[in-house]
Amino acid sequence: MSADAHTSQPAGTEEYQPVFTEQMLEQLQEILARYPTKQAALLPALWLVQRARGWISDRNMAEVAEVLGLTPAYVKGVVTFYTMYHQHPVGKHFVQVCTTSPCNICGAEAVVQALLAATGAKELGATSPDGKWTVIEVECLGACGFATPILVDDDFIESVTPDSVPEIVRKYK
Amino acid sequence: MRSALRIPHSVGKGGGVVGYPHKPHPRETVLLSRYFGEADARTYKAWVKRGGYAALEQARAMEPARVIDIVKESGLRGRGGAGFPTGLKWSFMPKEKKKPHYLCVNADESEPGTFKDREIMRWTPHALLEGTAIAAHAIQAEVAYIYIRGEFTEPLAIMEKALADARSAGVFGDLKIHLHRGAGAYICGEETALMNSIEGKRGNPRIKPPFPAASGVFGMPTTINNVETLAAVPPILTKGAAWYKGLSLSSPKSTGTKLFSVCGHVQQPGNYEVTLGFPLKDLLYELCGGMRPGRTLKACIPGGSSVPILDRAETESCLLDYEGVVERGSMLGSGGVIVFDDSADMVYQIMRLARFYAHESCAQCTQCREGTAWTTKILERILAGQGKPADLDLLLDLSENMTGKTICVLSDSCAAPVVSGIKKFRSEFEDYLTGRRKPVMVA
Numbered sequence: 128m129s130a131d132a133h134t135s136q137p138a139g140t141e142e143y144q145p146v147f148t149e150q151m152l153e154q155l156q157e158i159l160a161r162y163p164t165k166q167a168a169l170l171p172a173l174w175l176v177q178r179a180r181g182w183i184s185d186r187n188m189a190e191v192a193e194v195l196g197l198t199p200a201y202v203k204g205v206v207t208f209y210t211m212y213h214q215h216p217v218g219k220h221f222v223q224v225c226t227t228s229p230c231n232i233c234g235a236e237a238v239v240q241a242l243l244a245a246t247g248a249k250e251l252g253a254t255s256p257d258g259k260w261t262v263i264e265v266e267c268l269g270a271c272g273f274a275t276p277i278l279v280d281d282d283f284i285e286s287v288t289p290d291s292v293p294e295i296v297r298k299y300k
Numbered sequence: 301m302r303s304a305l306r307i308p309h310s311v312g313k314g315g316g317v318v319g320y321p322h323k324p325h326p327r328e329t330v331l332l333s334r335y336f337g338e339a340d341a342r343t344y345k346a347w348v349k350r351g352g353y354a355a356l357e358q359a360r361a362m363e364p365a366r367v368i369d370i371v372k373e374s375g376l377r378g379r380g381g382a383g384f385p386t387g388l389k390w391s392f393m394p395k396e397k398k399k400p401h402y403l404c405v406n407a408d409e410s411e412p413g414t415f416k417d418r419e420i421m422r423w424t425p426h427a428l429l430e431g432t433a434i435a436a437h438a439i440q441a442e443v444a445y446i447y448i449r450g451e452f453t454e455p456l457a458i459m460e461k462a463l464a465d466a467r468s469a470g471v472f473g474d475l476k477i478h479l480h481r482g483a484g485a486y487i488c489g490e491e492t493a494l495m496n497s498i499e500g501k502r503g504n505p506r507i508k509p510p511f512p513a514a515s516g517v518f519g520m521p522t523t524i525n526n527v528e529t530l531a532a533v534p535p536i537l538t539k540g541a542a543w544y545k546g547l548s549l550s551s552p553k554s555t556g557t558k559l560f561s562v563c564g565h566v567q568q569p570g571n572y573e574v575t576l577g578f579p580l581k582d583l584l585y586e587l588c589g590g591m592r593p594g595r596t597l598k599a600c601i602p603g604g605s606s607v608p609i610l611d612r613a614e615t616e617s618c619l620l621d622y623e624g625v626v627e628r629g630s631m632l633g634s635g636g637v638i639v640f641d642d643s644a645d646m647v648y649q650i651m652r653l654a655r656f657y658a659h660e661s662c663a664q665c666t667q668c669r670e671g672t673a674w675t676t677k678i679l680e681r682i683l684a685g686q687g688k689p690a691d692l693d694l695l696l697d698l699s700e701n702m703t704g705k706t707i708c709v710l711s712d713s714c715a716a717p718v719v720s721g722i723k724k725f726r727s728e729f730e731d732y733l734t735g736r737r738k739p740v741m742v743a
Binding site for chain 1: 502
């Protein structure tokens with residue numbers, strides 16, 4: 128993984144900066160009120176961490192475990208089950224391209240190649256040398272009639288073709 | 301009825317979501333999709349102006365059992381895939397309330413080929429919220445969770461806004477409705493996996509029984525319904541069960557309208573709403589504009605990727621209702637229609653589907669964890685020109701051991717396209733095995 132200013136976290140002996148401080152704790156309290164158990168707030172809590180830090184480190188998982196009264200191993204077990212939680216730093220823009228069958232027959236693989244080239248990420252899952260882009264293939268994004276759909280961060284973009292890729296990449300730069 | 305051409309409502313940085321870009325065809329019956337494309341219908345005020353939340357008021361004035369009876373009489377069946385009668389499902393909840401009751405709404409739409417629930421949430425979020433509140437009243441639930449897949453960022457934002465508006469208008473009374481965002485796992489569309497996911501667990505399906513009505517989310521009596529099912533409930537209350545039951549072109553066991561998501565090799569893919577019993581052939585050739593110029597239909601998966609593939613003759617003689625699709629050897633499923641023309645490499649596409657299931661297996665059951673992975677590997681080997689003559693029998697044997705042997709049906713869903721694909725397109729597999737066709741993958 129390349130160095131990435133906004134997502135990298137201090138490793139080793141450096142002091143850990145907790146995610147759940149005042150405002151975040153308030154948000155967590157609101158979430159906890161929706162469920163009869165603390166554990167049920169786990170998925171939303173992990174989303175809060177990822178939003179704040181860009182990815183979810185082992186230290187973050189330990190903090191979430193402490194806040195919700197779970198063990199770090201349990202939290203890791205859940206994080207690793209769901210594909211949308213990043214366990215490593217990713218590029219500033221994270222691109223998910225659907226390549227499941229319905230998109231595949233409409234040319235999704237060419238869209239992947241165009242994205243890898245235009246972003247400089249070069250290979251799937253790798254981050255571009257400038258730290259700006261990570262591109263991955265994902266299974267069905269649920270927009271099969273509008274092939275090929277991609278997600279750039281939280282932006283859902285449909286009917287992407289290799290031709291429209293350079294323009295999309297330019298807009299996010 | 302709708303008249304204006306559907307316009308893209310949100311254009312993101314790269315072009316954004318287009319969604320429902322077609323003018324309704326005269327042969328469509330627009331009940332759920334009536335307000336698709338009208339961006340203002342998303343607001344609480346405009347929804348009330350369109351008659352929204354009247355059905356909820358009507359339901360609240362009734363005994364819960366009466367609401368269940370009306371939905372039973374309407375013949376409404378679950379639109380998520382299984383087609384279980386909705387009113388009957390509601391009636392399984394304990395009559396006498398001793399514990400908290402929950403309602404779960406399955407908005408984890410992830411079945412390849414299916415993209416209807418997201419349109420309901422994007423255009424008519426209040427239709428879903430109203431249906432949710434009516435169902436909660438019927439089953440006496442005080443809390444409802446709407447589980448939305450993590451990738452649906454835009455539907456989630458729209459639902460959040462709609463929920464906040466309706467809540468502040470006080471329409472839900474004591475009922476609490478919460479949105480719960482998934483985090484990328486197809487299996488969470490399985491009802492008990494979804495409940496585990498709400499509880500903050502890995503999305504592993506549970507062994508049944510106990511069924512959700514006895515022990516669902518948080519171990520309490522729970523009903524779970526699909527988005528499209530619940531969105532159909534308000535019109536059933538306002539217009540009556542008999543009216544809804546009358547919407548049927550064939551089998552009396554299949555009533556009402558259904559959204560069909562059509563994708564793949566048709567000229568105008570998209571969501572089309574038709575009365576059940578509508579001919580699949582007409583959906584593809586009339587409503588969707590048929591195949592691309594110079595191309596002919598080869599195959600069709602009529603109900604999302606988990607159901608058997610139909611060949612051309614079966615497709616062209618298939619009626620779109622629960623019984624009609626079964627008669628042709630497949631299932632209505634979620635209504636996700638995937639169309640392949642003569643340019644499609646069926647072996648490669650079946651491999652892509654197998655790879656999907658291998659990726660999405662929760663890995664609890666051996667037959668599924670190993671079966672989906674090996675099915676994919678064998679198909680990849682065939683596509684790389686290294687298949688063995690016995691591979692087709694091996695795939696069929698594997699598939700047999702993956703069917704009806706696991707906690708949930710993900711494993712069966714992987715086997716369905718493989719078995720039907722080998723049966724109907726065997727020569728395409730043999731072309732790779734004999735070297736008549738050049739390898740398209742690297743081993």
